[in-house]
Amino acid sequence: MSEQRVPVRRTAKLFIGGEFPRSESGRSYEVHAHDGRLLAWAARASRKDLRDAVRAARTAQGEWGARTASNRGQILYRVAELMEGRRRQFEEELADTGAADPARGVSASIDRWVWYAGWADKVHQVLGATNPVAGPYFNFTIPEPTGVVGIVAPQDQALLGLVSRLAPAIVSGNAVVVLASENAPLPAVTLTEVVATSDVPGGVINVLTGFTRELVPWLAGHMDVNAIDISGVPEDMRADVEVQSAENVKRVVRANGDDVFSPAAQSPYLVTALMEFKTVWHPKGA
Amino acid sequence: MAKIERREREAPERREPVWEYATAPESSDIVRLEGRYGLFIGGEFVEPKSGTYFESINPATEEPLAEVAEAGPEDVDLAVNAAREAHEKHWRDLPGTERAKFIFRIARALQERAREFAVLESMDGGKPIKESRDVDLPLAAAHFFYYAGWADKLEYAFPNRRPHPLGVAGQVIPWNFPILMAAWKIAPALATGNTVVLKPAETTPLTALLLAQVVQDAELPPGVVNIVTGAGETGSLVVTHPDVNKVAFTGSTEVGKVIRRALAGTGKRLTLELGGKAANIVFDDAPLDQAVEGVINGIFFNQGHVCCAGSRLLVQEPVFEPLLDKLKDRLQTLRVGDPLDKNTDIGAINSRQQLQKIEELVASGVQEGAEMYQPECTLPERGFWFRPTLFTNVSQSHRIAREEIFGPVLSILTFRTPAEAVEKANNTPYGLSAGVWTDKGSRILWMAERMEAGVVWANTFNRFDPSSPFGGYKESGFGREGGLHGLEPYLDFDGAGE
Numbered sequence: 001m002s003e004q005r006v007p008v009r010r011t012a013k014l015f016i017g018g019e020f021p022r023s024e025s026g027r028s029y030e031v032h033a034h035d036g037r038l039l040a041w042a043a044r045a046s047r048k049d050l051r052d053a054v055r056a057a058r059t060a061q062g063e064w065g066a067r068t069a070s071n072r073g074q075i076l077y078r079v080a081e082l083m084e085g086r087r088r089q090f091e092e093e094l095a096d097t098g099a100a101d102p103a104r105g106v107s108a109s110i111d112r113w114v115w116y117a118g119w120a121d122k123v124h125q126v127l128g129a130t131n132p133v134a135g136p137y138f139n140f141t142i143p144e145p146t147g148v149v150g151i152v153a154p155q156d157q158a159l160l161g162l163v164s165r166l167a168p169a170i171v172s173g174n175a176v177v178v179l180a181s182e183n184a185p186l187p188a189v190t191l192t193e194v195v196a197t198s199d200v201p202g203g204v205i206n207v208l209t210g211f212t213r214e215l216v217p218w219l220a221g222h223m224d225v226n227a228i229d230i231s232g233v234p235e236d237m238r239a240d241v242e243v244q245s246a247e248n249v250k251r252v253v254r255a256n257g258d259d260v261f262s263p264a265a266q267s268p269y270l271v272t273a274l275m276e277f278k279t280v281w282h283p284k285g286a
Numbered sequence: 287m288a289k290i291e292r293r294e295r296e297a298p299e300r301r302e303p304v305w306e307y308a309t310a311p312e313s314s315d316i317v318r319l320e321g322r323y324g325l326f327i328g329g330e331f332v333e334p335k336s337g338t339y340f341e342s343i344n345p346a347t348e349e350p351l352a353e354v355a356e357a358g359p360e361d362v363d364l365a366v367n368a369a370r371e372a373h374e375k376h377w378r379d380l381p382g383t384e385r386a387k388f389i390f391r392i393a394r395a396l397q398e399r400a401r402e403f404a405v406l407e408s409m410d411g412g413k414p415i416k417e418s419r420d421v422d423l424p425l426a427a428a429h430f431f432y433y434a435g436w437a438d439k440l441e442y443a444f445p446n447r448r449p450h451p452l453g454v455a456g457q458v459i460p461w462n463f464p465i466l467m468a469a470w471k472i473a474p475a476l477a478t479g480n481t482v483v484l485k486p487a488e489t490t491p492l493t494a495l496l497l498a499q500v501v502q503d504a505e506l507p508p509g510v511v512n513i514v515t516g517a518g519e520t521g522s523l524v525v526t527h528p529d530v531n532k533v534a535f536t537g538s539t540e541v542g543k544v545i546r547r548a549l550a551g552t553g554k555r556l557t558l559e560l561g562g563k564a565a566n567i568v569f570d571d572a573p574l575d576q577a578v579e580g581v582i583n584g585i586f587f588n589q590g591h592v593c594c595a596g597s598r599l600l601v602q603e604p605v606f607e608p609l610l611d612k613l614k615d616r617l618q619t620l621r622v623g624d625p626l627d628k629n630t631d632i633g634a635i636n637s638r639q640q641l642q643k644i645e646e647l648v649a650s651g652v653q654e655g656a657e658m659y660q661p662e663c664t665l666p667e668r669g670f671w672f673r674p675t676l677f678t679n680v681s682q683s684h685r686i687a688r689e690e691i692f693g694p695v696l697s698i699l700t701f702r703t704p705a706e707a708v709e710k711a712n713n714t715p716y717g718l719s720a721g722v723w724t725d726k727g728s729r730i731l732w733m734a735e736r737m738e739a740g741v742v743w744a745n746t747f748n749r750f751d752p753s754s755p756f757g758g759y760k761e762s763g764f765g766r767e768g769g770l771h772g773l774e775p776y777l778d779f780d781g782a783g784e
Contacts, residue, residue, distance in 0.1 A: 070428060070753070073435065077390060111383055118386065118435020121753050125770045126442050138731045268442060284731035286704040 012042040012185065014049060014209065015192035017056030018202015024048050029210070031185060034098030042185050045210035047218045050177065053206035054224050057148045057175035060203025065145045065173030073120030076171055079198045080113035089190055090159060097158050097184040108261055109163040115266055116167035123172065123271050136284045143275040145173035146251060147226035150219040152212065154231045157260045158184035162191065164260055165229050168270035170204060174227075178207045179219065181232065185209040213237065220244040227251035227274050307621060310628040312415045317406045322353040323491070325361055325515065326498035328368035329508025335360040340517070342491055345412040346625050346634040346669040354491045357514035362483070362523040365512040369454040369481040370529055372509030377481050378451060380507075382438030389434035389476050391504035392497075396427035396469075399500070403493055407465055408625040410492040412634030412670070413588050415626050425750055426469035429768075432752035433473035436773060440478065443770050448780040451479030452555055453531035455776065456524040459494075460537045461487035461636050462591040462692075468494050470767045471534055472511060473752075478776035480532065481510045485524045488517040489637045522548070530554065532776060536593075539690075539716070539761050557765025557775045559593065559757055561690040562718030564739065565711035566596030566747060569704075570604040572723035576745065578612045581696070584721055584747040586620060586674050589632055590694040591640070593762070594719035596747055598687060599698045600707055606700050610678065617674050618661045632694055635670040644672050644693035651677050651686035656697070682713055690716070704729065708736045717759030721747045740766070 012031070013020040022028070025046035031039045045053075064072070083090065087106045094102035124142055131139040149169045154161030158181045169176050180188035192207045208215065216233055219225060220241040230241050231254050238254075245252050253273045258264040322339060324331040336358030341350040357365070377385070396403065400423040407418040440449045455475045459467035464486060475482050486494035494513050501511045514520060518541070525533045526548050532555040535545050539560040549556055566584045568577045584596025601609050625633035635641040652658055656677040665671040672693055680687050680697040687697045701707045711720055720739040722730050730744040740757045743749055750756065755769035765775045 070432070070751075074431065077431075114386065114390070115383065115438060118437075118439060120435075121432060122435060122439065122442075122770070125753065268439075282731060283728040284735060285728040286732045 012189045015207040033096040042209040045208035053177040056203040061175035069121035076117035141279045149227045151229040152232040159187040182212045231255040326513040356516045368509035373481040376507035386437035393430035395500040411490045414630040414633040429469040429752040433477040437477040449777040455532045456530035457534045458521040461490040464490040465493040491515040558763035560763040563716045564719040566721035567600045569724035570602040571725045577723040580747040585696040641670040715761040718762035
């Protein structure tokens with residue numbers, strides 16, 4: 001009986017505003033395993049999809065950023081909890097990308113969520129400050145989320161590479177638009193299905209699949225994106241992204257190129273790289 | 287002060303309760319009590335070698351809830367050995383990331399079983415269910431969650447210092463916030479790689495024993511957390527045990543001093559979180575209705591069984607009369623009674639012994655010439671109860687202005703200038719907390735700078751958060767619990783200056 005059963009295949013969709021649309025353009029593209037097998041027809045996001053995703057991120061960011069840090073930490077931890085329950089699917093998808101040790105990649109990805117979950121209510125304590133100014137003033141500096149962040153996910157390490165850029169971006173209260181790895185988008189798609197059931201408010205994480213070279217200029221030129229992570233932008237396009245980013249003075253960040261499994265690939269400075277430091281002065285006196 | 291006395295003579299009017307409330311009892315069915323509890327040593331509940339047990343009663347009914355083992359010298363020895371073995375075999379060398387995940391499990395289990403814990407906490411300790419449900423349990427779970435996150439980030443808290451754990455922590459906690467104090471003690475100790483022998487208070491051991499079950503369910507390596515129940519003698523055995531590296535005590539200043547002396551010369555690390563006699567200072571520009579709520583919360587939260595309670599109200603003279611009037615009105619609406627009733631504001635006094643202490647100090651207040659005000663309210667026939675109480679015409683030399691009452695009793699004094707408020711607020715050997723109520727931000731900061739207190743609340747009171755350090759100045763103890771600063775007491779450091 002079981003041998004005759006035909007498995008149901010998953011449609012790989014975009015993830016925008018907490019929903020799973022196909023591309024409004026009706027386009028899709030073939031996703032192959034490392035051995036050439038056809039795995040899926042992924043949605044090929046259009047400029048309109050990207051703009052919709054930015055709008056969804058902007059809409060969601062205010063409420064997400066206003067949540068308590070502790071609450072955001074618990075939600076990131078919840079993502080880790082649910083990833084653990086789906087680890088077999090992630091492992092299969094990583095195996096399809098040709099990953100040498102899929103189980104290791106999934107474990108490291110889950111642990112990375114847990115690690116950043118812990119930073120939610122600590123980054124202010126480690127990297128904020130009270131400043132002993134020379135006068136009767138109480139003066140303090142607090143980091144705040146920068147707003148909407150575009151993340152061009154690393155093209156290799158389709159899961160851990162993405163999580164390593166995504167978790168530090170959202171933990172502080174930013175909302176993001178992710179361009180998934182072009183050739184290996186399926187772990188990112190599965191991650192959206194985890195995110196959708198993890199108490200992460202719709203719109204905080206938006207994930208587009210499609211052609212990187214097509215989408216990057218629209219993301220880099222979008223005036224309502226505050227920062228862009230160019231980790232997955234091809235070398236020859238990076239200077240152009242920086243030129244485009246000048247128009248609204250986007251912050252441009254990138255992965256440091258270290259092995260994504262190494263401790264150097266996780267840091268509270270990756271959190272504050274996508275935050276603004278605000279300093280407040282207040283007089284003291286009876 | 288003549289003006290105040292006149293006011294007292296003119297206005298003895300009766301203040302009737304505004305509303306009557308139907309009872310809204312929380313069911314205790316969720317709690318599954320065992321008749322008898324052993325000691326939690328090496329990951330298992332074991333019979334005490336001492337062979338003795340004591341009863342833990344419900345202070346609201348005086349009915350026994352369960353029998354609890356009393357740990358003697360042999361038992362404490364076994365617990366410390368289990369903790370030592372667990373430290374060396376499992377916990378010390380477990381990567382922080384993995385330690386973190388065990389602590390996260392405890393946090394989650396406390397969230398999942400929060401109602402059960404809250405009901406048991408109210409049954410065993412007498413605190414209103416709305417407080418155990420809305421304050422103690424959420425904070426306890428959050429504390430584990432917060433410190434879980436530190437377990438693999440210690441090098442960021444102490445850059446260039448290579449932190450490492452001390453070993454076995456002996457921890458003794460009080461009866462006023464049993465599960466929350468257990469969380470405050472256990473969470474940072476585990477996060478920093480230490481193992482624990484915890485001694486809960488003799489009148490409130492049951493939620494700690496339920497926590498032991500949670501620790502089992504979370505599959506922590508056996509011996510990482512050990513819980514030994516008993517009275518002061520057991521606590522003394524824990525803190526003086528030669529193989530305990532670090533002692534953390536929360537309780538009275540009197541016992542804190544005894545522990546300090548007992549540990550002299552041993553090289554053990556020590557933190558003390560002791561008594562308090564906090565000033566809650568209301569300036570004439572304060573939003574009065576908000577201040578009234580803060581003053582009421584400051585002294586009547588948890589029946590006043592709070593080391594940082596705002597037990598001395600300092601009021602600027604121009605607002606003394608309106609504030610007193612509002613306080614008396616508010617007092618009349620406080621509901622005293624069944625801790626499991628969801629409407630109850632003031633539950634049972636924790637023990638007969640504590641009730642007697644409160645009664646004795648209140649009698650001294652009357653005898654020394656302060657004026658007492660208590661609202662009309664009927665108290666249950668059985669159990670330990672005390673009416674919310676205000677004292678006016680209090681002078682700084684009165685015992686009720688100097689000694690920690692640890693009950694629902696507020697002493698009210700007045701002041702004229704900010705400098706006088708500072709003088710009076712700091713005129714105590716204690717220094718745990720202070721409250722400032724004013725609309726003027728600059729004055730808040732000016733006052734905060736001058737308060738000899740480890741925590742200053744401005745236009746709020748009795749706020750707690752796992753990320754916020756807590757602890758005392760002066761005879762309220764030393765060391766901080768909570769926040770980044772709560773890690774340091776559990777760590778040694780390699781490197782310069784250590």
